[in-house]
Amino acid sequence: MRQALIRAFLTAQGRHLSGGELADRLGVSRTAVWKHVEALRELGYLIEAVPRLGYRLVEAPDRLHPWELEARLETRRFGRVVEYHERIGSTNQRAKALGMTDAPEGMVVVAEEQTAGRGRLGRSWVSPFAQGVFASVLLRPPLRPVEAPKLTLVSAVAVHRAIAEVTGVESRIKWPNDLEIDGKKVCGILVELGMEMDAINYVVVGIGINANLRSEELPGDMAARATSLLQVLGRPVNRVELLASVLKYLEWLYDQALQQGFQTAIELSRRLSATVGRRVRVLSMKGEWEGEAVDIDENGALLVRCDDGSVHAVHSGEVSVRAQD
Numbered sequence: 319m320r321q322a323l324i325r326a327f328l329t330a331q332g333r334h335l336s337g338g339e340l341a342d343r344l345g346v347s348r349t350a351v352w353k354h355v356e357a358l359r360e361l362g363y364l365i366e367a368v369p370r371l372g373y374r375l376v377e378a379p380d381r382l383h384p385w386e387l388e389a390r391l392e393t394r395r396f397g398r399v400v401e402y403h404e405r406i407g408s409t410n411q412r413a414k415a416l417g418m419t420d421a422p423e424g425m426v427v428v429a430e431e432q433t434a435g436r437g438r439l440g441r442s443w444v445s446p447f448a449q450g451v452f453a454s455v456l457l458r459p460p461l462r463p464v465e466a467p468k469l470t471l472v473s474a475v476a477v478h479r480a481i482a483e484v485t486g487v488e489s490r491i492k493w494p495n496d497l498e499i500d501g502k503k504v505c506g507i508l509v510e511l512g513m514e515m516d517a518i519n520y521v522v523v524g525i526g527i528n529a530n531l532r533s534e535e536l537p538g539d540m541a542a543r544a545t546s547l548l549q550v551l552g553r554p555v556n557r558v559e560l561l562a563s564v565l566k567y568l569e570w571l572y573d574q575a576l577q578q579g580f581q582t583a584i585e586l587s588r589r590l591s592a593t594v595g596r597r598v599r600v601l602s603m604k605g606e607w608e609g610e611a612v613d614i615d616e617n618g619a620l621l622v623r624c625d626d627g628s629v630h631a632v633h634s635g636e637v638s639v640r641a642q643d
């Protein structure tokens with residue numbers, strides 16, 4: 319009901335909606351409409367009521383409430399079941415626990431704040447209250463475990479598209495899991511697998527986007543390498559719109575990858591790559607080496623040409639790649 323009311327206000331685009339009109343649209347009495355409006359007001363919504371004109375949504379609280387998301391969703395499965403947290407350790411951690419239950423594919427765990435947000439290889443993700451999009455999507459792909467890293471590229475392309483759609487800003491993909499604007503990190507993606515025997519039981523795609531992150535939230539060394547959409551645009555972005563858009567493109571690219579293979583997503587990630595064509599330093603368990611990133615292969619691996627001319631496929635998960643200026 320709340321979601322239907324929000325959707326009605328969104329489509330009214332700032333016009334007033336009469337109690338009768340809303341009652342018809344929602345299929346409830348005018349008194350019920352009034353009660354729902356009151357409940358929203360208690361949650362911090364500013365809703366004007368003018369005699370004879372009706373209700374008008376003036377301002378909504380800046381929160382990723384599930385009904386706000388649902389009112390904007392254009393997906394069939396992704397984001398149709400949402401678990402919302404004001405504060406949580408890590409949305410990925412929670413989504414992994416859900417992965418071991420019968421939680422459905424496309425379920426999303428979202429939080430305003432993470433107190434133990436995670437990056438790859440035990441690193442952490444700074445996740446201050448209501449400043450970012452911190453979300454994890456549960457997938458159950460019929461893929462072999464070796465194919466799972468390709469989902470990182472699919473997710474990166476989806477976030478690229480969503481940022482472009484909502485803000486008009488063109489980000490670039492730093493292989494394999496970052497999105498950058500002007501060489502600074504604006505989003506990090508963490509894909510984690512749950513396996514049973516030799517098969518994938520679930521995949522969790524964790525997405526952290528610096529939407530309205532203020533630079534003073536990041537420690538000094540990190541601040542120089544990071545940015546946010548707020549910083550780039552000079553105004554805050556609507557985080558719910560951004561998440562709805564991420565889910566739309568993620569569902570679309572994921573379904574396409576499962577039906578037709580990963581070629582399109584890999585081709586897009588190649589075209590949007592900030593890494594291909596650059597000199598990179600590869601940090602792996604076996605040591606450090608340098609070369610030129612020349613391509614992304616059909617498995618999503620980064621092809622790096624060493625100075626002796628030999629080309630090596632670098633797989634995500636085991637390495638860090640640093641672009642050299």
Ligand code: BT5
Pocket residue numbers: 407408409410411432434435436437438439441442443444445451452453454495496503504505506507508524525526527528540543544545
């Ligand atoms: C990542 O790891 O970039 C993956 C980040 C994934 C975060 C999401 S949020 C929702 C979900 N739940 C989680 O717990 N995680 C996921 P990696 O490539 O390892 O990069 C981590 C490094 O990025 C850190 O060591 C910092 O240097 C830097 N960093 C941390 N927080 C940042 C931020 N907010 N913005 C930019 N850089 C940051």
